Every structure is written in structure tokens, then in C-alpha cells.
Amino acid sequence: MRYLPLLFDLRGKPCLLVGGGEVALRKAKFLLKAGAALSVVAPDICPDLEALLQRFDAAVLRQAFEAELVAKQQLVVAATNDKAVNELVANRCRELGVLVNTVDAPDHCDVIFPAIVDRDPVLVAVSSSATAPVLARKIRADIESSTPANIGALAAFIDQRRALVRRELDESAVRLFWESVVESEVAERVMAGHLDSAEQLFEEKLRAACEQGQCGEVYLIGAGPGDPDLLTFKALRLLQRADVVLYDRLVSDAIIAMARRDADLVYVGKARSDHSVPQPQINQMLLDYASQGKKVARLKGGDPFVFGRGGEEIAGLSAAKIPFQVVPGITAANGCACYAGIPLTHRDYAHSVRFITGHLKAEANEHDWKQLVDPAQTLVIYMGLLGLENICKQLVAHGAAPELPVALI
Missing domain, CATH: 1.10.8 (Helicase, Ruva Protein; domain 3)
Structure with missing residues (x-):
């Protein structure tokens, strides 16, 4: 990030605008609207700028720029059509430690003017960091069209x-x-x-x-297979409301970065034989945070209700009468199938699809392998890598063709 976005309170503060043409006019409108105590220096001043300065009773110096004019200014804007003059202004400002904006010369700028959406007192600023002003204006127009006028x-x-x-x-x-x-x-x-x-x-x-009184809420949010573009609008909206975000190992950094900057981020990821936070403790954390009146996002890879233990989490919330919302996500099977170009159903080959887990609880019964062997069915096995050898043996033993095509994703 090259620039730190700030809002500058210029009310009553001395600012100098160097230039008297159309570009200077645009900058003067910004500065005067923000309440700056503006002085303009230029040998010649266009009629529209002259009228604007008279209306605001701004100081006008009809002369060439002189270095001593920079002293005691809070902000200087160089907006002439002479690059040498603009560079002279910028150099003098930097010698004195005065903030300067030089039109169309980002290397000679301490500050730059963003594209803005002005709904005073609401102000939205958009910048491309001086790389693509036309793009900043496009984004500004998009925001403008979706922001209520009042x-x-x-x-x-x-x-x-x-x-x-x-x-x-x-x-x-x-x-x-x-x-x-x-x-x-x-x-x-x-x-x-x-x-x-x-x-x-x-x-x-x-x-x-x-x-x-205080009553928080929990959002079980499906983060999908990792691409932030695959989040739903509702998932993003609720994520940005949350005071606390409990996130899993498979949630991408790009999605975590979409949370509010002041939200508490709590890692509760699990891998095989490495549960940083056991599931019962996660369930209790959801209750504890919500009981404090906080909005809690439980950010889970894929879909919360497809091998995501979301059912266990909402059971505890329901028992404690904690309000919750569940936001579906694109489960790994759907995401992987689309990205790999493998349709899960096809009129000629697969009339159904079945999702199973390759990692059962210790006390759980085995799968009904005979039911899983169906040539007109796509079988999707989650968490199947560790038990892959046994899965293949069981499927073949119950009638699957040894040459059956398999994709490992």
C-alpha cells in the first residue's frame, strides 16, 4: 500500500493553489468546499476561477510563483500547465516539510486527490494510487449509483x-x-x-x-472452496458484521481479510490428529461470545452442513436459545467438479451423485459398499486419502470395475 488513506480537516487552514486555469479551477472547488483558507497565485486567472474565488472571498496573488509563498501553508497544490514550475513548487514544499500535490505527477506528490462520492457528511474516497485514474472514476461511478442520494x-x-x-x-x-x-x-x-x-x-x-439487554448472534458461514469470488452476498455481509470470527484451517487468507478490521480473529482449525481447538470447545466458544452480546461468524470451509460439523454447532446454540443464521457455501465437491471440468451428473453417464466421508468415527459402522457401487452414479468421497487403499478394495470387492475412472482432487 503506497498511500495511507486519510481524511484531512482543512477548515480554516491556510492552503496555496498555484495555477489559474481549468485544472486549478477543479482543485479550487475541492479545497473551498472543504473550508480551506485558500490563496491562489498565478499571473493569469480564468474567469470561472475568478468568480469562484470572489464568491468565497479567497486571496488572489496575480504574479508568478515565488518560493517564500510556501511557508506556513498546510497544503500546496501545483496545478499549472508548466511542468518546470510544478516541479519547483514540489521541491520547495519538500524542503520545508509542507504537504504538496502536483497535478499529473505522482512522483512529486505527498498527497493525491481521490475520486469521491459526496453525500455530506458521508464521503467515499476511491483511489488507484495514481496508477489508473480512469479506473478510480469507474469504481466511483459504480458506488455513486448504489449509494442513496439522501x-x-x-x-x-x-x-x-x-x-x-x-x-x-x-x-x-x-x-x-x-x-x-x-x-x-x-x-x-x-x-x-x-x-x-x-x-x-x-x-x-x-x-x-x-x-x-445483551443478546448476540452466531453466523455459520460457508466459505466455499477458497476463492473469495464464490462467496455469497449474504456471507460477505454477515462476515463484515461480526465482532469475532472463528475460522477453520481451509478458509483462505483472502476470505479472512474480508472481515472487519477491528474484529477478533480466532483460529480453530483442525487437521487429522491435530485439533488446535477440540470441537466441544469450539461449541462452547460460540456460546460464550454470543452470551457477551457479540456477533460471531463461524467461518467454515465449503458448506457448514456438508461434513462440516455445523449440525453439532447449531444444536448447542438452539439449546441455549442463541439466535443463529446458516449461510450455505459451495461445497468442495461442487467446486472441485466445476474447476476440474467433471460434471457430477450427466444424462448419458450419471443420473445421481452421492457424497460420503472416507473418515468415519471410530465407533461408526462401515459404509454399505454395495449401495455405493452403481455405474450410473457419481461417488464423491471426502477426506478419503488416508483410507484410499481400503476404499478401493471394498468397492472392487462389491462389484466396481477395477478400471473405473477415478479423479483425485
Whole structure:
């Protein structure tokens, strides 16, 4: 990451804009809208920029740039059409330790201007780190089209009530409450301008939250075979809500990185003969975290209910009356089959598919091998590598052709 994304409070702070043309005009609009105490220096200033500066009562110096103008500035923007002048400005700023932005010259920039979606006070900034401005603008346009025009009113509504909510609710319950508000009818009514009815609904939700006390929730999320593009929208949405993420060994780093930055990440992965956290302890951790009022994501490879022990985990949650949601994921069989180009069913060859585990509990009975030998069936064996020799022997002994094609994935 070359640039650290920050939001800079420029209200009343001295800023210098070097240049008087169309490019300088675009930068001046940004700076003045942010409340900067702007000075502009240029021998000639275009009419539109002149009118803008008069409207904001900004200082104008009709002269060439001089090095001493940089002193005491918080930010300097070099926006002339003369590269030599822009470089001179950048060098002087760096000598004095003043932040500088040089138009179309990232090597001479300490800061760069992102593409923004402005729904004041909500502000979304998008940057390609000066590598592809057209791409940043494309992403900005996508966000713009999906961001409600009046979402700023919702932000202001929340801000006016934050102190009240902090007084009424425990610290751990505050964020959960606000998450419920922004996804409720309260938010819709605020953005529609129906503030009276929104206020009434808000007060009802706050009273209910005070009476209910702390109650967390658990999300059993199928992370699929590892590719983050295969996550469902719901999986991503719930993952980014979670205060705590308990993740398995087979969950990819790219998917874990999608969790909230302030979420607690807890590794509970298991491999054969190496259970870092035994299953009963995982079950108890889910109960403990949820009982503290936290939202817990149980992130599992594949699908939670296909050889994922999700059934054991929700049994404990149900008994403790802890609310939970289960989000299906693409199980390994489906993912591997598609990526390997092997259809699990085919009109000419396989009319059914069966999933079995190659790793049974010690006290479990053997598979019904005769049922598994069916030439019109695709047999998928999970966790079968260790017992592969015995599996092959049993299938052949019960009628499978020794030359039956097998894919090991």
C-alpha cells in the first residue's frame, strides 16, 4: 500500500493553489468546499476561477510563483500547465516539510486527490494510487449509483442521537443497536424525509433494546472452496458484521481479510490428529461470545452442513436459545467438479451423485459398499486419502470395475 488513506480537516487552514486555469479551477472547488483558507497565485486567472474565488472571498496573488509563498501553508497544490514550475513548487514544499500535490505527477506528490462520492457528511474516497485514474472514476461511478442520494441525512440523524444511545445502552450493545437501526424502517423513513415517524420508530427500537439487554448472534458461514469470488452476498455481509470470527484451517487468507478490521480473529482449525481447538470447545466458544452480546461468524470451509460439523454447532446454540443464521457455501465437491471440468451428473453417464466421508468415527459402522457401487452414479468421497487403499478394495470387492475412472482432487 503506497498511500495511507486519510481524511484531512482543512477548515480554516491556510492552503496555496498555484495555477489559474481549468485544472486549478477543479482543485479550487475541492479545497473551498472543504473550508480551506485558500490563496491562489498565478499571473493569469480564468474567469470561472475568478468568480469562484470572489464568491468565497479567497486571496488572489496575480504574479508568478515565488518560493517564500510556501511557508506556513498546510497544503500546496501545483496545478499549472508548466511542468518546470510544478516541479519547483514540489521541491520547495519538500524542503520545508509542507504537504504538496502536483497535478499529473505522482512522483512529486505527498498527497493525491481521490475520486469521491459526496453525500455530506458521508464521503467515499476511491483511489488507484495514481496508477489508473480512469479506473478510480469507474469504481466511483459504480458506488455513486448504489449509494442513496439522501444517506447523508441518515448520518446526521444518527450523529444527533449517539450520546443518547451511549447513555442508555451498555458499550457492547451500542454498535449492535446502530446496525439494527441502519437496516430498519427507521433508516428508510429518514432518507425519505419522514422524520417524525422515523423518530417514533427510533424511540420504540431504543426502548426495546433497553428492555431486551445483551443478546448476540452466531453466523455459520460457508466459505466455499477458497476463492473469495464464490462467496455469497449474504456471507460477505454477515462476515463484515461480526465482532469475532472463528475460522477453520481451509478458509483462505483472502476470505479472512474480508472481515472487519477491528474484529477478533480466532483460529480453530483442525487437521487429522491435530485439533488446535477440540470441537466441544469450539461449541462452547460460540456460546460464550454470543452470551457477551457479540456477533460471531463461524467461518467454515465449503458448506457448514456438508461434513462440516455445523449440525453439532447449531444444536448447542438452539439449546441455549442463541439466535443463529446458516449461510450455505459451495461445497468442495461442487467446486472441485466445476474447476476440474467433471460434471457430477450427466444424462448419458450419471443420473445421481452421492457424497460420503472416507473418515468415519471410530465407533461408526462401515459404509454399505454395495449401495455405493452403481455405474450410473457419481461417488464423491471426502477426506478419503488416508483410507484410499481400503476404499478401493471394498468397492472392487462389491462389484466396481477395477478400471473405473477415478479423479483425485
